[in-house]
Amino acid sequence: MDSPDTATRYSRQVRFPLIGPAGQERLGAARILLVGCGALGAGLAEMLVRSGVGTLVLVDRDVVDATNLGRQSTYTNEDVERRLPKAAALAHHLAAFNPLVKLVPCVTEFTPATAPELLADVELVLDGTDNLETRYLINDLCVRAAMPWIYGACVGSSGMTANIVPGETPCLRCLFPDPPPPGTLETCETAGIIAPAAMLVASVQAAEALKFLTGARAAVRRSLLRFELWPWRCFELGAAAAPRADCPCCAERKFPFAEAAASSRTAVLCGRHSVQLRPASPLRVELGVLAERLARFHQVKQNDWVLHFEAEGVHFTLFEDGRALLTGVNDPVAARTLFDRIIGT
Numbered sequence: 001m002d003s004p005d006t007a008t009r010y011s012r013q014v015r016f017p018l019i020g021p022a023g024q025e026r027l028g029a030a031r032i033l034l035v036g037c038g039a040l041g042a043g044l045a046e047m048l049v050r051s052g053v054g055t056l057v058l059v060d061r062d063v064v065d066a067t068n069l070g071r072q073s074t075y076t077n078e079d080v081e082r083r084l085p086k087a088a089a090l091a092h093h094l095a096a097f098n099p100l101v102k103l104v105p106c107v108t109e110f111t112p113a114t115a116p117e118l119l120a121d122v123e124l125v126l127d128g129t130d131n132l133e134t135r136y137l138i139n140d141l142c143v144r145a146a147m148p149w150i151y152g153a154c155v156g157s158s159g160m161t162a163n164i165v166p167g168e169t170p171c172l173r174c175l176f177p178d179p180p181p182p183g184t185l186e187t188c189e190t191a192g193i194i195a196p197a198a199m200l201v202a203s204v205q206a207a208e209a210l211k212f213l214t215g216a217r218a219a220v221r222r223s224l225l226r227f228e229l230w231p232w233r234c235f236e237l238g239a240a241a242a243p244r245a246d247c248p249c250c251a252e253r254k255f256p257f258a259e260a261a262a263s264s265r266t267a268v269l270c271g272r273h274s275v276q277l278r279p280a281s282p283l284r285v286e287l288g289v290l291a292e293r294l295a296r297f298h299q300v301k302q303n304d305w306v307l308h309f310e311a312e313g314v315h316f317t318l319f320e321d322g323r324a325l326l327t328g329v330n331d332p333v334a335a336r337t338l339f340d341r342i343i344g345t
């Protein structure tokens, strides 16, 4: 069967008077960047693709894992079995929902080195990440470039979101001047998470994105929204707040997160019993050549984006951009040692 025509597909949304035909047209011309394709990101991506955004750039550093299936929409058992990267799997599923949207999957990490290319020509950045390091980097880059972004976070049954419009609303560092020391905040691993919390944050973010992208800037919410679903509580803070006069980012124009080299070559991933190792400098790996070498000692499987194998009870996933994901280990030093022994530096 043919794909429905554009007018039919978007008819109910166009009938909503605050969007209308002009808003839909603007939405169809918009290019946006989604950083992180987990529970928030997959939910956001699905809503925006179905609503008819023009181009969606999807970036994620991870592969689909069985623990994701309990809450991250669109992913399937087959994605887990094939160990597909989230950005690639999500783009594949989204294309089936709406072939009119241009999808640009990027299987990489959002860092100061990769960001300029990912941000090119976008008009809005959506936060679907699960870590503060990346959010502070997004904040630095967006405030520096006067580009709006939509912060979102969730854990347990709670969620938080804010629209950050540089020069108009408080930025992430106005709200939380410095990231807390690692290990002090609850994560999906320590506190768990229920799917509705993620979907509610994603829904609020998607609604705000639609306001931005259809040209309804005056309707964009200016408060920090925080809620808990279980038990129910909801707080809306700082509806009239402006950027802080002493904000290191907005006022002093200091952008340490954007200017830092990637702070560490290892990262322990949220809720995954996994460690990511990244190369000291950007590189491109010939996965086919590496697979041949490793196949002498290990049972190696490969798809278009990654190769993977098991060694010493640890599951290795190797990406073209030189990153490695080691699942079954929590200690970064142990992960690095094992990587050096099995793959070499």
Ligand SMILES: [Zn+2]
Pocket (backbone or CB within 6 Å): 170, 171, 172, 173, 174, 175, 243, 244, 247, 248, 249, 250, 251
């Ligand atoms: Zn600020």
